Amino acid sequence: MKGRRRPEVAKRLRWIHDQLAAAYGPQHWWPAKTPFEVILGAYLTQNTAWKAVERSLANLRAAGALTVEGLRALPLEDLRRCIQPSGFYTRKAAALKAFVAMLDEEFGGSLKALAATPPAGLRDRLLALPGVGPETADAILLYALGHVVPVADEYLRRIAERHRLQEVASGSKSYGALVELTREAFADDPRDTHARLFNEFHALTVAVGKAHCRRTAQCEGCPLAGDLRYAK
Ligand code: SF4
Missing domain, CATH: 1.10.1670 (Endonuclease Iii, domain 2)
Incomplete structure (x- = not known):
């Protein structure tokens, strides 16, 4: 039936x-200028309103950390301070650092290389990262990496x-x-x-x-x- x-x-x-x-x-959508900003927003918007995310993104912009290179160079303590407005900042800062570490170790720091990975395997890889549930993984796949999900x-x-x-x-x-x-x-x-x-x-x-x-x-x-x- x-x-x-x-x-x-x-x-x-x-x-x-x-x-x-x-x-x-x-x-x-997505309200962002670059794929990496989309990824940052997808992490930061978990359990919080978009207005709070915008404040965190403004802090990251001021710290020069809206790029992979910028975020990699930003000390963890400073990252926590920047994203404090979006809540759960200790957990989210660690999760963002883990994303960049994965990108560096497995994809030579390249978002293009990450995007070129077939979506099914890539989704599993994203889901294995700390702080990434199905909604975050799919938002990254669709809005940052251009996959049809x-x-x-x-x-x-x-x-x-x-x-x-x-x-x-x-x-x-x-x-x-x-x-x-x-x-x-x-x-x-x-x-x-x-x-x-x-x-x-x-x-x-x-x-x-x-x-x-x-x-x-x-x-x-x-x-x-x-x-x-x-x-x-
Ligand atoms: S239940 Fe349906 S009609 Fe009611 S507010 Fe939600 S979407 Fe709109």
Whole structure:
């Protein structure tokens, strides 16, 4: 029964993308100038608001540490101080240093060499690093390294749960199931490349999450309110 409803759910997920795209327009993600800044942001945004990340990135910019070389040269104590606004700074500083160490030891310090690695093996390598969970790994793969992978996050999980998408489709609430559902939703979408669709979809779900689908849902005026009737 659930298997037969997957296409229907994938279609609803695509409708959700279209509604959000019409309501919010292009999101121009990721908000960063270079791939390394994307990676820094992906680490720093864990469990914190983007405003706090912006303050940390401004500190890193002032310290000349928005590049691999700059971060490598920045003493750990200074790195902690720079990223203090984003919270969990001891853990995040160690994780960023571990990323640069991995890049140096295994890829000659080159992000291009890292990006040239096939995504499946690369995802496992990223997940083996301290402070990297599935969402961070996928955000790095998609937005920094240009691989075609969907990204799920807490906002999408919330939407899927409140609209009963994931549960209806697979009975699973795991991150992996949500990612697979997203992949399926855009599998035969001819309108754009999958990388661009995944890029926009994640950015748009963050936009609606911030505006409406907060801890307490504010459904009135939400672009996705029309889909709630299927959630009964
Ligand atoms: S706020 Fe309501 S309508 Fe909007 S995405 Fe969340 S549950 Fe759906």
